[in-house]
Amino acid sequence: MTIEMLYFAWVRERIGQAAETVSPPTDVTTVRAxxxxxxxxxxxxxxxxxxxxxxxxxxxxxxxxxxxxxGSAREVAIFPPVTGG
Structure with a gap:
């Protein structure tokens, strides 16, 4: 499975890129994994x-x-908690 990863805010800054394409192994079945x-x-x-x-x-x-x-995710975004105002 190929997943487009999107990173926002300080997550993006720490990783050094806004997006990347990854191919995790089949035993990676949850977002946490x-x-x-x-x-x-x-x-x-x-x-x-x-x-x-x-x-x-x-x-x-x-x-x-x-x-x-x-599941069959095509895109996963990771970000810090969002606040509104």
Whole structure:
């Protein structure tokens, strides 16, 4: 499976890019597992994802909890909590 990863705000700044295409192994089946797998791929990903409690996600443009299944996701966005005003 190929997934387009999108990063926003300080997550993007820590990783150093706004997007990347990844092909995680088949045992990566949730957003949290995807984040764990990415964190193991490089030190910049590990630093960006070190505090999972401060991360939010969207799968194919729908907000989801980190334990949500990936299913056949084409796009996963990772970002800090959003505030409004």
């Amino acid at each position: 995807l984040i764990d797998w990415l964190a193991a791929q490089s030190t910049v990903h590990a630093a960006a994802f070190e505090n999972r409690d401060r991360l939010r996600a969207a799968v194919d443009q729908l907000f989801v909890p980190l334990d949500a299944p990936l």
